[in-house]
Amino acid sequence: MDSHDHDQGSSWQVMNMVIRELLKGQDSATRLQALLQLKETLPPENYSGPAKDLLVEVLGSFSRAISVLGTETTAEALLGHANLPSFDEQKSESSMKIRPPRRSGYRRRSHPYTCRTVYAKDIEDGYTWRKYGQKIIYGTTHQRSYFRCTHKFDRECQATRQVQKTEDASMFAITYMGEHTCMDATKSAAAPCIISFKTAGDTANTQREAPLFSAPLLPSMKLECDEEVLSGHSPRSASSEFLVFPDLSDLKGSAPAALFAGGASDQYDVTSSINQSPTSCLDMEFDPETFIFDDMLDFGGIN
DNA sequence: TGTATTTGACCCTA
DNA sequence: TAGGGTCAAATACA
Known part of the structure; x- marks a missing residue:
């Protein structure tokens, strides 16, 4: 009640x-x-x-x-709508098509989760991830790997990420979707929008449990609004934000390790979590190099 | 033996 | 229908 x-x-x-x-x-x-x-x-x-x-x-x-x-x-x-059929269910019911039973728990990416892309030389981020898929993406030279949080089932953590090497293979483009809820019990005091990492000395394995330290975003970290997406070509969105930093291993010790910028990797997932800080969510920053206001304002049909 | 990764198939969206 | 995201069986590993 x-x-x-x-x-x-x-x-x-x-x-x-x-x-x-x-x-x-x-x-x-x-x-x-x-x-x-x-x-x-x-x-x-x-x-x-x-x-x-x-x-x-x-x-x-x-x-x-x-x-x-x-x-x-x-x-x-x-x-x-919590107790109503999903759109998918309604669709399948209305279509009257006979098909084998769908795999249980199958869900596509259109859910309104937070989506952020970062670039790093190391895919370490302090969380435990389990790889569940790998794909060759059309027009790209490197495969994209799909990870979900290890605690997806035991703690119902919905966080997932996609990892793909950049075109020159010098860095990883890591797209995070969803917020980690698996850490709530252990780091409730930690500020949202903080990503934590273990020290770089412990990088032999990609599997990580609780972070060793937490640090907020630093103003000095470069926040870009770039139209580049993971594939490295064909701009799709003007609302993507990326944090670019050279190497996570350089951020050990007291160095800030947070790397998220609120934003989205594509226009269909342009959501920022309510849990994010004003820095990453409310203060929208636009890079004049890539965000052309005048072009956008020239609607043509509106006079 | 339990857990993680690989990989082909399935399924959804544009 | 193509491309991309996810599932799950097979396989590898500790």
Whole structure:
């Protein structure tokens, strides 16, 4: 009873947050539209800057709203669909196609989990991963490996990651999806959005248990907004963020080991966890080298 | 013998 | 239908 009431209360709280962010986004978009209508009459310096600011506000509002919805349980709670058939089930029921029983537990990636990509020379990240697949990705030279958290079943940890060598094979592009819940019991005091690593002296095996230290993101770490995806070609999203750092082994001891940047590797998973810090989630940073506001603002059809 | 990895098949999305 | 993500049997390893 109490827990149900608590769940319902938190759901409404989340719903309010989402609505608030969406309303803010709508307001910013409305102002941006008005500004766009005045584009021809305003000098560039009075147009470009405010337009960019408004666009950032819009994107930020949507990002935060999506972040709030960025967990499956939250989404289910909000939609009240926890006991309803999934879309897949509805689809299979409606299609009336006779096919052998589906494999149990099969789920595709479209779930709204956090998705972040980092580059590193070492795939070590302090968590225990179990490899469950490997694929040759079209247009790439290196195979992509798929890992899930070792505690997927015993602690229902939904975290997964994809590891693929970069084109020059000098680094690994590691895409993390989902948040680790397996560590909750042991590091509840640790700040969210923190990734922890053991020291580099213990790197013989990729299997890792609890991290030895934790460290927050440092401002000095480079946060990029790049359109490059794991395949290293064919840009797909302008909302991807990457942290690039040379070698995890350089980060041992007191050096910061956190490497996540809130963001997404593709536009379908542009979610940042509600648990992430403002640094990684709320403060959207755009690299002017790759994020062309003027191009985006030139909607053409909107006048 | 238990656990992790490999790998081909299955299944979903665009 | 192609490409990509996941499953699960087979295999390897400690």
